[in-house]
Every structure is written in structure tokens, then in C-alpha cells.
Amino acid sequence: MKIKLVIFEDNHQLRKSLEILLNTSESYVVIGNFPHVSKAKEIILDLRPHLVILDIDMPGKDGITAIPVIKEIDPEIFILMYTQFEDDEKIFRSLCAGADGYILKKTSPLKLILALDEVRKGGAPMSPAIARKVLASFHTSVKDKINYNLTSRETEVLKYLIKGCSVKYIASELYIAYETCRSHLKNIYTKLHVNCGKEAIAKVLAEKIEL
Known part of the structure; x- marks a missing residue:
């Protein structure tokens, strides 16, 4: 059975590209993609994904605010932050809120899929720049x-x-x-x-x- 994914990303082109990329993989299927997290609770309750790819900078609430909302519904849902931000404050807030990994958008598609695989195995993947x-x-x-x-x-x-x-x-x-x-x-x-x-x-x- 494929791993069910939900994507929260306000960039329409990037969001669709991620959907195409992941739907062509052997392990994942995107069951929903959304430009903001204002209705994150309703979406997660309705779709019940195994894994969420979450941007930070989005209209209205930032993505970090959705992490505890998702984890409260189901702590077993994995959350991978997918963002352009490299500053300590956002990394710290994301991890403290319960994010399972932190990957930069400049990461190659292959490494993004490897990061998703690592999250499922219990790892906490981070882009090399973040780890450094x-x-x-x-x-x-x-x-x-x-x-x-x-x-x-x-x-x-x-x-x-x-x-x-x-x-x-x-x-x-x-x-x-x-x-x-x-x-x-x-x-x-x-x-x-x-x-x-x-x-x-x-x-x-x-x-x-x-x-």
C-alpha cells in the first residue's frame, strides 16, 4: 500500500510539481494539496494522511502553527518541513512543535524522496546546510x-x-x-x-x- 501524502505549499507551480513527482514514485500517493493551512484541522481529519509536507511561509497562518494541530489529531502522522528558511528561530520552532524533518526547497527531488523515506524509518532528516x-x-x-x-x-x-x-x-x-x-x-x-x-x-x- 502506498503512503498517503498531503502537501501544504502556497506556490502553485511547486505544489503541482511535487504532486507529479511523488505520484510517479513507487511508495507515495498525494491525496491532497493546499495553498494554506487555515483549514488544516478539517483537511487532516477528512483525509487522514500518513505524511505531510509543510511549507512555512504561507498566506494567513504560517506552516509551523499547523504542526501541533496535526499532531494532536494523530501523533503518528509524519511532518516534513519543506521551506526556504535557514534561520535558527524557524528551525527551532518547527522542531519544538513536533516536525519530523527540515528540508530546504533547493534540495533535489531525489533527496526529497530519500528524506521522506528516512522520516518513515524514524530518522529526522535535515538538509546539509541545516545539519551544519x-x-x-x-x-x-x-x-x-x-x-x-x-x-x-x-x-x-x-x-x-x-x-x-x-x-x-x-x-x-x-x-x-x-x-x-x-x-x-x-x-x-x-x-x-x-x-x-x-x-x-x-x-x-x-x-x-x-x-
Whole structure:
């Protein structure tokens, strides 16, 4: 069965292009596309998609305001932000609201589909520019950092998490067992006082963490 997608994007040409692209893929089918999120609640309740592609800058309410609305209806609906904005404030707001990934519109079509695949596998995909921005917060001066006492291995796992990698991929790259990787993630969440990978990434943006 194909994954049902809804697109919120105010650019008509881009919205139709995304629909054509995704409908020609083997895994996805677009069941609705809309130029704004003013009726996001009614749309999601009616269509019940598995995944939502969400722009930020749209007429009326911005896309970020729709994230908690969608997640309240069904927390299992994946939300991938698809935007031109690279500033910390919008990334932080999106992730804190519950977005599952953050991809820039300059991303190639193939990489967009790969990002959708990654979201479904439990990853938190981000465009390289966004991942670099988050990782850059690790390299500020020590006096500005808060020390959460992450171990070297936990730091490695966290860096892969920030790049949007799934647990399976991180375990493979670090040559550790899947359950060991999950244990490291659990410890990271406990130390950072967060509940999931998205919140961990948002906290990296909000605070300076000592490595």
C-alpha cells in the first residue's frame, strides 16, 4: 500500500510539481494539496494522511502553527518541513512543535524522496546546510556552553542523530548493536531532559552543549 501524502505549499507551480513527482514514485500517493493551512484541522481529519509536507511561509497562518494541530489529531502522522528558511528561530520552532524533518526547497527531488523515506524509518532528516548549522552550535566558546556530561560515544551518536540518521544507520556506522545504540539514545535523552530525537536537536539549537 502506498503512503498517503498531503502537501501544504502556497506556490502553485511547486505544489503541482511535487504532486507529479511523488505520484510517479513507487511508495507515495498525494491525496491532497493546499495553498494554506487555515483549514488544516478539517483537511487532516477528512483525509487522514500518513505524511505531510509543510511549507512555512504561507498566506494567513504560517506552516509551523499547523504542526501541533496535526499532531494532536494523530501523533503518528509524519511532518516534513519543506521551506526556504535557514534561520535558527524557524528551525527551532518547527522542531519544538513536533516536525519530523527540515528540508530546504533547493534540495533535489531525489533527496526529497530519500528524506521522506528516512522520516518513515524514524530518522529526522535535515538538509546539509541545516545539519551544519545545528552542529556549528557545538563549536562555540566553552564559556557559553552547558555541560550535560555526555560520553564520547553519546556525543558520536548525537552527531549522527543531528544529521538525520536512523537508529539502524547509526548503529551500523559506529559498529555497535542496534539495542546498544538505542540505549545510548535513551541516555542522551535523559541527560538532555528531552523525550525524543527531535527535542534533542531543538535543544542543541537553543543551548550550547559541552562536548
